[in-house]
Amino acid sequence: xxxxxxxxxxxxxITAKDKPMIVNNRALNRLASEISASELEKIVIVxxxxxxxxxxxxxxxxxxxxxxxxxxxxxxxITHRAMLKLNERVLEALGRKGLKVAPLPPLAFATLASGSLxxxxxxxxxxxxxxxxxxxxxxxxxxxxxxxxxxxxxDLLMSELSRKLQPLKAIFTIDVDGLYVDDPKYNPDVELITxxxxxxxxxxxxxxxxKSSDATGGIRFKLEQACxxxxxxxxxxxxxxxxxxxxxxxxxxxxxxxxxxxGVR
Numbered sequence: 217x218x219x220x221x222x223x224x225x226x227x228x229x230i231t232a233k234d235k236p237m238i239v240n241n242r243a244l245n246r247l248a249s250e251i252s253a254s255e256l257e258k259i260v261i262v263x264x265x266x267x268x269x270x271x272x273x274x275x276x277x278x279x280x281x282x283x284x285x286x287x288x289x290x291x292x293x294i295t296h297r298a299m300l301k302l303n304e305r306v307l308e309a310l311g312r313k314g315l316k317v318a319p320l321p322p323l324a325f326a327t328l329a330s331g332s333l334x335x336x337x338x339x340x341x342x343x344x345x346x347x348x349x350x351x352x353x354x355x356x357x358x359x360x361x362x363x364x365x366x367x368x369x370x371d372l373l374m375s376e377l378s379r380k381l382q383p384l385k386a387i388f389t390i391d392v393d394g395l396y397v398d399d400p401k402y403n404p405d406v407e408l409i410t411x412x413x414x415x416x417x418x419x420x421x422x423x424x425x426x427k428s429s430d431a432t433g434g435i436r437f438k439l440e441q442a443c444x445x446x447x448x449x450x451x452x453x454x455x456x457x458x459x460x461x462x463x464x465x466x467x468x469x470x471x472x473x474x475x476x477x478x479g480v481r
Contacts, residue, residue: 217345219383220256221467224374225306227266227355228391229457236267237298243458244309247389250464252313258345260377261310261317261352264370268302269295269355273367278357279331282364292357292365296323299356307352318344320353322368328360333372338380345381353377375441379448386445387466388438389457394475395439397423411476414443442477452477 225247232238251259265273273279276291303319310317318340325337344351355370371388378386392399397420398406421436442452455462455474465472 227264231266254467
C-alpha cells in the first residue's frame with residue numbers, strides 16, 4: 217500500500233479565524249470537492265483548529281502546566297468538544313462529496329511528554345486505508361505525562377504521519393500563497409519562494425516575522441514540521457487553500473502557485 221498524499225486543511229482556511237466557532241463553508245466545501253475530484257484512493261486528511269480550537273486553548277492555558285484548577289479541567293473538555301464539532305463539519309463536507317471517512321481523534325491515539333510526542337498508535341490509520349477509508353484527524357488536546365495535557369497540533373500530526381506512512385507528497389493549505397520571508401498580509405511587496413530545499417528553508421526560520429495568536433506555534437513550527445517531512449524524502453507543497461483549484465493541482469502533480477520544499481533524496 218502506498219499513500220498518495222497527506223493533506224492539511226489549515227484552520228485559517230476552513231474557519232473564520234476572527235469569528236469564534238464559525239466555519240468557512242465555502243472554502244471547506246470547495247476543498248472537499250477538490251479532494252474528491254482528484255480521485256486519489258489512498259489519502260489522509262488532517263485539519264487545524266482555527267477559531268474553534270485556538271482561542272479556547274489560549275483562554276484556558278492548555279499549553280501550560282496542569283494546575284488542577286476547575287477552570288482548566290473544564291477547558292480541557294470544552295476545547296476537545298469544540299474540535300469534535302469542527303471535525304464533524306469536516307466529515308460532513310467530505311461525505312457529501314463521496315469520500316468514505318474514518319474519524320480518528322488524537323486524544324485516543326497520541327500522548328505527549330512536556331509538549332513533545334511520546335507515543336502514537338498508527339494502526340487505526342493503516343487499517344482504515346486498507347479498508348479504502350479516508351482517515352481524518354485533527355489538532356487536539358491530548359494527555360501529557362509531564363504537564364497533564366498539551367496540544368498536539370495538526371502540523372505535528374502531518375509530520376509524524378508522513379514519516380510513518382511515507383506518502384508520495386504532503387500538502388499544507390494555508391491562507392497565503394506559500395512561503396515568504398515576511399508576512400504578505402503586512403508586506404505586499406515580499407516575494408513568494410516558489411521552490412526550495414530544506415537547506416535553503418532552515419536559515420529562514422529565525423527570520424520569520426509573522427504575527428500570530430496561534431496556540432500551536434504558528435508558521436515557524438509549521439515550516440519546521442514541513443522540513444522534517446522533506447528530510448524523510450517527501451515533497452512538501454504549501455498552497456493557498458482560499459484560492460480555487462490550488463489544492464487540486466497539488467494533488468494531481470500539476471504546476472501550481474505555491475511553495476515546493478523538495479524531499480531530500
